[in-house]
Amino acid sequence: MSRPSYIKLFQSGELSLRAKKLESMLADCDICPKDCKVNRINNEIAACYSGYKPVVSSHCVHYGEEPVLVGSKEFNNENGVGNIFFGNCNLRCVYCQNYEISQNHKTEIKNEVTIERLAEMMLELQDKNVNAIGFVSPTHFVPQIVLALEIAVENGLNLPLVYNTNSYDSVEVLKLLDGIIDIYLPDLKYSEDEYGYKYSKIKNYVHHSREAIREMHKQVGSDLVIENGLLKRGLMIRHLILPNDIAGSYETLKFISELDNKINLSVMSQYYPVHKALSLDLLSRNIREREYEKVLEYLNEFKLENGFLQEFESENYYRPDFKDREEPFKR
Numbered sequence: 001m002s003r004p005s006y007i008k009l010f011q012s013g014e015l016s017l018r019a020k021k022l023e024s025m026l027a028d029c030d031i032c033p034k035d036c037k038v039n040r041i042n043n044e045i046a047a048c049y050s051g052y053k054p055v056v057s058s059h060c061v062h063y064g065e066e067p068v069l070v071g072s073k074e075f076n077n078e079n080g081v082g083n084i085f086f087g088n089c090n091l092r093c094v095y096c097q098n099y100e101i102s103q104n105h106k107t108e109i110k111n112e113v114t115i116e117r118l119a120e121m122m123l124e125l126q127d128k129n130v131n132a133i134g135f136v137s138p139t140h141f142v143p144q145i146v147l148a149l150e151i152a153v154e155n156g157l158n159l160p161l162v163y164n165t166n167s168y169d170s171v172e173v174l175k176l177l178d179g180i181i182d183i184y185l186p187d188l189k190y191s192e193d194e195y196g197y198k199y200s201k202i203k204n205y206v207h208h209s210r211e212a213i214r215e216m217h218k219q220v221g222s223d224l225v226i227e228n229g230l231l232k233r234g235l236m237i238r239h240l241i242l243p244n245d246i247a248g249s250y251e252t253l254k255f256i257s258e259l260d261n262k263i264n265l266s267v268m269s270q271y272y273p274v275h276k277a278l279s280l281d282l283l284s285r286n287i288r289e290r291e292y293e294k295v296l297e298y299l300n301e302f303k304l305e306n307g308f309l310q311e312f313e314s315e316n317y318y319r320p321d322f323k324d325r326e327e328p329f330k331r
Contacts (some may be wrong), residue, residue, distance in 0.1 A: 002225065002232055004160055005179045010153045017148050018176050019029060022143035023073075025173070026052065032090045032139050032170055034217060035206040037181055048090045053112040055087035057098075059121040061128055061279040064265070066266050066308050068231040069162065069183075071131050075229035079259065082125025084118070089139045091166050092201040092301075093189075095242075095277035115144055119151035128161055131230050132183065134162040139169050155274045160232050168208035169200055173279075174215045183231055184216040187238040191248030191255070199246065199250040199283070210255060236307065241295055244282045248266040249295050257302035265307035267295060287312075 009015040024032055026040040036046035043051030049227055062083040063070050069078035085098070093099075113121075121135050140147055159181035167186040171240070190196045196205030216235050224234035239252055256263055269292050277283040292312040299305075 002227065004182050005160060005163065006149065006182075007153060009179050014053045015146070015150050015153070015180065018180065019143070019146040022146050022176055026143055029175055031142060032301065033168055033204070034090060035200075048088050048140040050140055051089045051112075052144075053114060054141040054148075055111050056113050056118065056121065057085045057087045057111055057231045059084045059125060059139065059315055061125070061130055065134070065185075066231075066236065068192060068226060068229065068236075069132060069134075069185075072229050077131060077228060077230060079129050079131050079175060081132050081134040082122070082128065082130035082159070083136050083164075084121055084125070085136045086138055086141050088140065089166070089227075090168055090202075093166075094199050094275060094280060095271070095273060096275055099275040115147045115264065116142060118148035119155070119157075122148065122152040122157050123155055126157060126214055132160040132162050133157070134185075135162045136207045137166065138152065139165055139173075142173050142177065146177075146331065149180070165212075166200075167212050168205060169208070169212040174212060174219075174239050178219045182233045184220060184235045185238065186213060186216060186235075187240065187250050188213065188256070189240070189247060190280065191251035194249070195246050213256075214259065217259060217263065221262045222264070222324050224264055236263065236264045236266055239267060240268045240271055241287050241292060242271055242283065243285055243287050243291065245291065245294075246282060250298050253295075253302050253304060257304055261303050262306060264302070265299075265304060267299070267307070267309050269310045269312050 006015060009018070029036050029038050029040045034047045038044035038046045041053050045051055060083060061080040065068070065081050070080050107327045125133055135145055161180065162183040162185050163181045164185045165179070167188055190205050191206055193206050196202050214302065218235060220235050222235065222282065225232045237256060239249065241247060241249060255267070269287060272286050273284050289312055
């Protein structure tokens with residue numbers, strides 16, 4: 001049974017050095033590509049509305065991830081992922097399903113926690129026998145996560161860590177996560193910067209997200225390390241199909257295939273309009289079957305054969321048990 005590589009980094013003292021380096025970056029914050037340059041150690045806030053303390057909206061056992069993360073009856077390990085949901089996301093997606101916690105910064109400030117409490121959350125989730133610890137929307141709190149991780153490891157944390165991100169990440173920060181994060185679970189949202197700004201209020205998304213994906217791939221490659229049906233290490237790229245091809249699926253999948261067509265994908269068809277998308281013509285409906293089929297054609301064209309494909313449903317409203325409708329498309 002393999003163990004997470006961050007344990008070795010902790011034992012050598014390297015984890016502590018990384019934590020201090022990341023923390024120092026908060027003084028002139030360039031933790032994400034927005035490069036706000038505010039002193040978050042002194043609780044100055046900018047684009048992510050976050051000071052020094054991490055904002056945690058909830059931490060719980062979650063079963064809505066890919067089967068290799070939540071487990072299966074076949075291997076008797078259907079224990080879910082221990083997800084920690086961070087507030088104040090660095091994107092402002094108009095169709096965000098979690099907008100009440102990701103974009104409601106005035107309310108979310110009450111959910112600030114100490115570094116020590118964040119470490120306790122990791123350990124509490126491990127005590128619930130989850131398969132991994134998942135950090136959801138972690139980008140703007142990476143220093144705090146690593147500081148808390150150091151405490152948690154000292155107190156017995158030994159589960160794989162999942163970095164569940166929108167891919168608007170700093171390559172410099174990702175390099176400091178090398179050997180700390182076991183499983184990268186990035187979402188590639190757009191292939192045109194115009195849409196990135198219009199629908200998520202971010203600049204140069206295509207460049208930054210693709211550079212981030214390249215760095216993740218450099219660290220863990222395309223081969224998944226799976227033990228007893230559970231993912232222990234690797235990269236799985238999520239791609240949410242959007243109506244009217246707002247996501248630019250062809251160019252996104254082309255990029256992935258050119259990087260490495262052995263990369264595992266999780267292609268999702270679960271989009272449904274919420275939040276501001278309800279009043280936007282191009283995003284105010286679910287995807288259509290033909291839009292879904294076109295993405296299948298792209299997968300074949302680019303010989304992308306590894307991963308999971310969420311089935312299309314004519315009334316494809318989100319259900320928390322969507323993992324039961326995901327099928328591997330490895331051929």
